[in-house]
Amino acid sequence: MLVVRPIKDSDFDVLMLCAEESGTGFTSLPVNYELLRDRINHSIDSFARNAISPGTESYLMVAEDTITGEIAGTTGIEAAIGLENFFYSYHISKVMHYSHRLNVHNIVEVLTFVNNYIGATKICTLFLRPRFRGGLHGRLLSKCRFLMFAQFPDKFSDIIFAEMRGVSDNEGHSPFWAWLQANFFSIEFTLADYLTGIGQKDFIADLMPKLPIYVNLLSDEAREVIGQVHEKTRPALRLLQKEGFACRGYIDIFDAGPTVECMRQNIDSIRRSFTARVKIAEHNSAQDYLICNNDFQLFRAIETQPGVDQKRNEVLIKQEVANALLVSEGDIVRLVAV
Known part of the structure; x- marks a missing residue:
């Protein structure tokens, strides 16, 4: 039997193992000793704080086998995003170019660089170790957070969201990032993803284009993956969709994976x-x-x-x-x- 509980100091080695097993694109689990140690310490402090409103708290939990003591995976919650560090997204919208004289109009999609999730609660860091996959273990790691929201609502925002991992290959190459790299950046996707994971996000604001990007100017490969999820993330997306989560036009700025959201009181497991x-x-x-x-x-x-x-x-x-x-x-x- 697996039981989900708050992470402890003694779980560091297995959290590092989870980070190594998660691979490229799993931003919230970078292979970095100091960052993972800080995440554990911050989680321990956050649980001890017993907050009465959502703030900078970060709650990291693990699933432990009650018989063997082995850790099967991890799951996390960020109580309120963007209070200390910016949280960037691209928002997909449409604009129309119209000429009355020529009677020509074209509707095109654009990507706008935004920071619109300030104060929202983020569910994150859901990772199940390979040998524990299958069965119902992933469902426990995902839905236990909804029970926490239902039981302790004052600690979390009314808006709950999740970033879904976008498309990249086995070597960590992202078609969407490849276009951005060629036009605005000079670093590989794996490095950009890693820097974001360890909190070094200044380069994003410095180098990311501030004006909207016309989607039809992107490469075919980049356009095709906008709003698409990594094959390993599809089960997690389906689970969230069944709970009522949906994409409202926001995507990740690196791999173009969709961001899905739901009002807390509308999450199916909470309502039931x-x-x-x-x-x-x-x-x-x-x-x-x-x-x-x-x-x-x-x-x-x-x-x-x-x-x-x-x-x-x-x-x-x-x-x-x-x-x-x-x-x-x-x-x-x-x-x-x-």
Whole structure:
């Protein structure tokens, strides 16, 4: 059984392993000792802060096998983006060029360099190690964050968004970046992606074109990948789309992967979630649920098959499940059917 919990100092080595296994294009997990150490420390501080409104907090969690103690993957949340560092995107829009005299009009798409997600909550750093893929583990790592949003709404923004990894090849070459590099930059995609991951973003504002870019001026290869996701990211995108996330025309400035967003109260798992009182007992059930406890600083979430008594507003769980969630009989938990 996997249990999601806040990251600890002792998880550093496995977080570095996740960074190495994630590959190019996974900006939030760069292979950098100091940055990963800082991310762990910042997460520990953020959980301890117990914020009453969204700020610069960053919450990083891992999924741990309760039997072996092995870490299966990681998942994260940025409470409010853009309060200390700019968060850049391209926004896709349309303009019309019209000549009344010639009776000619052309509608063209343009990319505008923007910083429009200030204060929004970002879900990020979802990575499941290769040998744990398959089954329902990825669903737990993704949806546990929605239970956290539902249980502790004051700590997060009304707008939740995620950047989806765009198209690049096995060597880390991005067709979209190749066009930008040829016209505005002189560095490889892998270096630009790495610099962004470690927080060195000044070069973006310095070198990125400030005026809108006409999409029809891009290379064919660059145009084809706008708004497209990496093949390894498709399952994560489908999961978010089922939750109600959609692209509102924003894409990543490096690989043109789509940004998807949803109002917090409209996320499907949040709308369907409910709280119930714990009753520890043996039971038989075939319905899968995600369950989280009611302790933010000691947050725990698992996927299991509890017994649900809606009339009594009780959830029946076994002792090993209660142990994993750090709950006792009579405690309140939040759950959602999956």
